[in-house]
Amino acid sequence: MFKKLGRNDMCWCGSGRKYKLCHMQMDEKILQYKDKGYKIPIRKMIKNQAQLEGIRESGKVNIAVLDYVAEHICSGMPTEDIDQMVAEKTKELGGIAAPLNFEGYPKSVCTSINEEVCHGIPSKDVILQEGDIVNVDVSTIYKDYFSDSSRMFCIGQVSPQKKKLVEDTKKSIEVGLSFVKPWHRIGELGNAIHEFARENGYSVVREIGGHGVGIEFHEDPFVSFVCPKNSGVLLVPGMVFTIEPMINLGRSDIVMDDENGWTVYTEDGMPSAQWEVTVAVTDEGYEIMAY
Ligand code: MF3
Numbered sequence: 001m002f003k004k005l006g007r008n009d010m011c012w013c014g015s016g017r018k019y020k021l022c023h024m025q026m027d028e029k030i031l032q033y034k035d036k037g038y039k040i041p042i043r044k045m046i047k048n049q050a051q052l053e054g055i056r057e058s059g060k061v062n063i064a065v066l067d068y069v070a071e072h073i074c075s076g077m078p079t080e081d082i083d084q085m086v087a088e089k090t091k092e093l094g095g096i097a098a099p100l101n102f103e104g105y106p107k108s109v110c111t112s113i114n115e116e117v118c119h120g121i122p123s124k125d126v127i128l129q130e131g132d133i134v135n136v137d138v139s140t141i142y143k144d145y146f147s148d149s150s151r152m153f154c155i156g157q158v159s160p161q162k163k164k165l166v167e168d169t170k171k172s173i174e175v176g177l178s179f180v181k182p183w184h185r186i187g188e189l190g191n192a193i194h195e196f197a198r199e200n201g202y203s204v205v206r207e208i209g210g211h212g213v214g215i216e217f218h219e220d221p222f223v224s225f226v227c228p229k230n231s232g233v234l235l236v237p238g239m240v241f242t243i244e245p246m247i248n249l250g251r252s253d254i255v256m257d258d259e260n261g262w263t264v265y266t267e268d269g270m271p272s273a274q275w276e277v278t279v280a281v282t283d284e285g286y287e288i289m290a291y
C-alpha cells in the first residue's frame with residue numbers, strides 16, 4: 001500500500017522536505033493501526049501544509065458567499081436570485097462556483113426547500129415563501145482548491161416543528177465535529193450523528209453523505225451518517241472532508257427527480273434539513289475550513 005521511502009528521500013506529500021522530517025513518524029503510526037485491523041487512508045487523502053492553506057483560503061470565500069446570501073435571502077425571492085448572488089459574489093472574491101457544469105449541473109448553487117433533501121436547482125419560477133426552510137449549498141474553487149459548506153435558512157415564521165428540525169440538524173453537526181479526532185475511525189462521527197438524530201425522533205438519509213474535498217470537489221472517503229461506530233477509515237491529521245447529514249422529519253427514504261436528474265426529495269413528502277461543514281483533521285482534533 002505504502003511505497004517504502006528512505007529517511008532522506010523527499011516526503012511523498014510534496015512538501016519538499018525529507019521524509020524523516022515530514023510524514024515518516026506519522027506513516028509508522030498509521031501502519032501500527034493497519035496491523036490492528038484498521039482501514040487506513042490512502043496518501044491522496046492526507047493534505048500537506050500548502051494544500052491545507054489553499055483549502056483554508058477557498059473556505060474563506062465559501063463562508064463569505066454564504067454570509068452574503070444570509071444577509072439578503074427573504075420571502076418572495078426566486079431561488080434564481082440566490083444563484084445570481086452566489087455566482088457574482090464568488091467571482092468578485094476571485095473564486096469559481098464549483099457546481100456550475102459539474103457533471104452537467106446547470107447552476108452555481110443548490111437550493112433545496114422543505115421536502116427537497118438536496119440538489120434543488122435554482123429557478124425563476126421557485127419563489128421562497130413565508131414558512132419555508134431552505135438549504136443553500138455553496139461550493140467554491142479558489143486557486144484550484146475546493147471547499148464546500150451549506151446552511152439552512154428559515155423564511156419568515158416557520159412552524160415550530162420545522163424550526164426545531166433546522167436547529168437539531170445544526171446541533172448534529174456539532175455532535176459530529178466533537179468526534180473528529182486523529183487516530184479514531186470516521187464511523188464514530190457518523191454513528192454519533194445518527195444516534196443523536198434518532199434520539200430526537202428523526203431519520204437520516206442513508207444513500208448520500210459527506211466526502212473528501214480539497215484537491216477535487218468530491219474525493220474519497222465517502223462519509224456515512226448511518227454506520228457502525230467501529231467502521232470507516234482511520235482519521236489522520238491532514239485529512240479534509242465534509243460532514244453534511246440530511247435529517248428527515250419523517251422516514252429516511254428518498255426519491256430522485258426523474259425530470260431534472262438532480263433533485264432528491266423525501267419519499268413521504270415530509271421536510272428534510274441539512275447543514276454542511278468542511279473540516280480538517282489536526283494533531284489535536286479538528287479545524288473548520290468552511291461552515
Ligand atoms: N455541494 C454538494 C455536496 O455537498 C454537491 C452538489 S453537486 C452539484 O456534495 F453539482 F449539484 F453541485
Ligand code: CO
Pocket residue numbers: 148210211242244276
Ligand atoms: Co458536500
